[in-house]
Amino acid sequence: MQNRQFGIFDLRQDKPCCIKPFPSSSSICKPVVDIDTSLIYLCGRGDSIVKVYEFDSKNKNYISELTQQNVGESLKGITLLPKRAVHVRDCEINTLLRVGNNKVSKNGSYVIRRASTKYQGDLYPESIWVGTNQTVEEFMKGENKKPKEINLECIFDSKGALDAAYEPEDVKEQKRIEKEKKEKEEREKKEKEEELKRVEEEKNRVVHKAPKIIRSTHFRHINTRAFNKNTNIIDCKVNTNNSQSLIKVNTKWVGIPWIGIGKVAVWPLEKSGKMIDPIFCDNGGNINDFTFDPFDDNILYIGGEDGKIKVFSIAPEGATKIKEIQAHNRKINGLYVNPFIKNCVISIGTEPCLKIWDIEKGESLFDVIGFGDNINNISFSWDGERIAVSCKDHIVRIINCRNGNIENQCEVPQNGGKGFLVSWCGRIEKLFIVGFNKMSQRGYSLIDIKDNMKIINNTVIDTESAILTPIYDEDLNVCYLIGRGAKTMHCFEITDEPPFVHPLNISTFNDVVYGFDKFHKQYCDIKKAEIMHLVLLNGEPPSAISQTSVYVPRVRLEYFQDDIYPETRKNEAIYTIEEWMNGVQKDIPYISLQPEGMKKLSEAPAENERAKYSYEQERKRIEKEEEEKRNAAIFDRVFDRMNEKRDTFDPIEDDSESWSDD
Structure with a gap:
């Protein structure tokens, strides 16, 4: 019986070092050797197995088997590709070509390394150069030259480097000369x-003005921070067809127009999870607008297509309609509660007409007419004496709230087909206008009320189609613009210095925003430098309610940031209806937002001088944010799984009256 064998033969001693058996077959086995790595590949003609061995002269057995490759078909031969063909970046040490039935397959030998982005020099000794080492005449004369070797590190970044290494010297010299000539030219x-x-x-040199200094402001880096997803309210079935407002909120409830006809769904704000069986306020017809009473969290006003204002009282057990007023002959377009007068509501009709109501008595105080087209929105002055009204006839009007007279008006540059919205700029007596021009470009303008309604700024923002809604902070004189159906929030600071409107940071929300509302300033988290607390209606289509904090990045948060928290107007009614109509004047009550026990930043001891940018602090901050994201993702997965289990869980009814350990 003839068995195949292979062994290592020592030429210096003229005897074999070791002989090992090989799987029996009638074919002749041909070895393929890689002299750089001392690897031996054995396979006979007709075999389907390729065995890989390593030769080590320091090992007493000389040869150790590494692995075997089961090809699955009979092979006619194997060979190795040159070293210049291996993938050095992937830690490939050899590429084996296998000839099978009508095909040639390629198989690489890899060494698994953790840091494969670096050149692994221990895997790649210098390889013999395949070019000519000496001429025929030199060989015949008996000259003995050592073969030229190349380090494979040159092809770690580019295989072209190895190709250049194989070029003849005269070609390299020619290229070098051409390169130097080109660089010189x-x-x-x-x-x-x-x-x-x-x-x-030098010819056109003029005396330049002093360089423009970047304007100093506390609010340049205003940013947003979304609350954790476990605080979200999901599975909200929102009707987006008729209502001007898609979400309203106070410290206790959140309300949305429910899918179908004539219902507002009210849900506890602190109760996260799926909105199942909410409290319904049934209007009986299509809802055009709704809002909460700012002085009573349990009162909701609804204006519908039937021209009626309906007042609902909300309790955990359900909602009860307590009053109904026939406000307009046609449908109501908007509903606003006066933030200075108790039980005073302003309704906007399609006549067009604006009416101010005493809700308690169900009487109209006075009507305001004279509008050329439908009214878009209204905005109250800082003292409640006047309101600014935007209309589709491209005219903004100022109305006296005590007698209903139109005091002033002007045409705005935002005269496109989509109209515009107005916001009163606090105590600086200006109007901020945002809308579309005739070129369908979104933009804003600023109108000076004291200078006979003069337009002092008109700027184009972009060409997006989302309608921007302004939110003005009268304490900080910062205006926020949020687009319906967009993910961005534009911020501007309004001052008395040209150009009057100063762009700030553009913040991005995590999801598309279809509706939003905000809390009063006194409910913000002062200890985290929060200047506005938003409640957003997210999703596409909208189906989730989330909370987002608008904050100013600060370092010394252990102190009260009195430079960004001036005294703010207290959230309470100042006048009664009778006092207002009799012309009574009162001082507006303001409150300090300084938490008890916190020291003001202006009274804090000075900090030691430190570098403006600390790379160590930045590294720790990034690591902390990444850890918070990981923890939030884990919690979200667990929370989603719990919700799924809760939806599919069928509780077992037990008729027993009590449990016993017996």
């Missing part, structure tokens, strides 16, 4: 251009 051309430019600048 480019350098001379660049020097000539710079000289011409210098001469031209």
